[in-house]
Amino acid sequence: MEKTDIEALGERLDQVEGYLHVGEKRGLVSELEAQSASAGFWDDTAAATAVMARLNAAKDDVRAVDEARSKLEDLETAFELGEETQDQDMLSEAEGMRSELEGYLGELELSSWFVDDLDHGDAIVTITPGQGGLEAQDWTDMLFHMYLAYCVRRDWKVVVNDAPAAEGIGIDRATFTVSGKNAYGMLRAEQGVHRLVRISPTDAKKRRQTTFAGVEVLPVLPDDIEVKIDPGDLRIDVYHASGPGGQGVNTTDSAVRITHIPTGIVVTCQNERSQLQNKAAAMQILKSRLYELEKARRDAEIDELRGPKHEISFGNQIRSYVLYPYQLVKDLRTGVETSNVDSVLSDGNLDKFIIAYHRWAVGGGEGK
Template sequence: MEELQKRLDDTAAKLKIEDKKKKVEEIGRQSSDPNFWADHIKSTVVMKELSYLSKQIKKVEDIQQLLDARDFNQAEKAIGSLEMDLYFSGDHDFDGAILSLHAGQGGTEAMDWTEMLFRMYLRYSENQGWQYEIIDKIAGDEAGLKSVTFSIPETLAYGLLKSEAGVHRLVRQSPFNADKLRQTSFALAEVIPILEENSEIVIRDDELEWHFTRSSGKGGQNVNKVSTAVRLVHKPTGIIVESQQERYQGQNRETALKILRGKLWRMMEEQKVKHINELKGSFKLASWGNQIRSYVLHPYHMVKDLRTGFETSDTVSILNGKLDDIILSYLKKTATVV
């Protein structure tokens, strides 16, 4: 009893539950103001935060009730689940995520591999009960995808998917070669948080260069008549963002700005600076030398994470989006507060 109570108290303290109770009260006061609901995007984000905070507070209260009722077995399981929340200590771990996949070396093989990874992450999102939206997609010349970008505006999406950033290597018998030769292909995953407009990332209008073209994305005849596709260049860093999947230009502009904010935030994190004007040099795509995971389908089956040492021979489950164990191994290895 005493040991479990101490675990609960320690975990609640590390999660700053008392501060979160105050935050819930503050959001309650904000939401009672009619002006709060005028900004639909901001109010939606705040209410998602409220929902998560309320659930976490309730977890702690429910565990305390289990301990008071001397239901120690259920309490221990619940404390273990609560301790998982300690792995998410980053500034934007609770935000949504934007995930981009790029085909690397290997031609058609690599493009097919990129599409396989895209399917894997869609399955993972579905398993989590997440909604997602495709922002930009470029088909391969013969098969697969050259690149694809999609957003997942769900709580904890970035905290979980940040583990996937880097190079993914596939080894298999080629389905595109009559001799079925063993082929190695590469694809790069970029993961950034969805950042709404705020004081953390301030982008001046004179730093932006906009280009508009007719979209090949969804939207029916509208996209063939109006320049809805957006190409955005951030002149100080050279970051280029494209968005064309939305029906209207304004929606694609906002999506492009969200991606730009995420890329700038990541660049600031990498260079350890606090302001955009302190950034040095031009933006570079995540390094192809940063190989994080290997997927071998021939001559044996093995998925191995090169950062954590996690490995499994159940490649089918992994490629079907069952990534919980492999992501958890990364979170445990990189957690700063446990």
């Protein structure tokens, strides 16, 4: 490690501080704290809650940058002492501090790239089988568990809305809601077609099979975004839930399917125990999809939330997962790859791909 490496980290931190407008947010924190301490602040609960949310978000950004500044100062001190005394233990400790600060700055940079308020909120993820028949159903299930593992790594909460077992192997689809900091901003990097190449587990001749699945990522809309839905435009069907879900889940018509007749959008939810809960969850997903369509119509351009619509098939994939004849996961947008396939599919180690995607997108990659 050289002194120039530390200086480069300092420059990155300066950029992040500028992107996050930390100077302005320090003033905003003082202003909102004074507002929250005023008499009658909680008389309007909804307004007060919104103010507290803004206050906490501003505090988080200020606190994060201050912590990064402290880490940088500690690193500079450790490196200077190590260089001055030629203490190898101190220099090794400084190297560890540098690595830690790099990771911390990577997270801050992500937050600075998320300019849409929806990026900081929750996400609705849907995985759908593409070309490949039974193999695609199994691939959908594999991706589903990969994302569940990733959410565990991120300490995000997951509510599975719908994941019915398919005939034979795998699942027909998976829809789940992810709650946590920057969940939508992070996961929208996964939007697109995912390709799997492996020896088919269903083929007696053990031939190589190429399979596809599509991933859709939508934001969970906050309460202050209103999507008007005419009840007359909805067809609501109830039916027996299928798959795991507890002893009582298959004994009543608890599963709900909502069809929005004007657009043809169909949403299903069956993993809650009551019909009312499933209907509420399905309506939340429907509202997000209708919001997406309205945003695309308003902007008169390619849908900014879902991206270009592609057939879930060869030639449209964003990432390839090859298990045979070699092992490699490669993102075709950024070129980032790894041969540690198990780390990705089993452990949900996706950060290197997601962070690289956002760095690529901020640099104009999506327009190239």
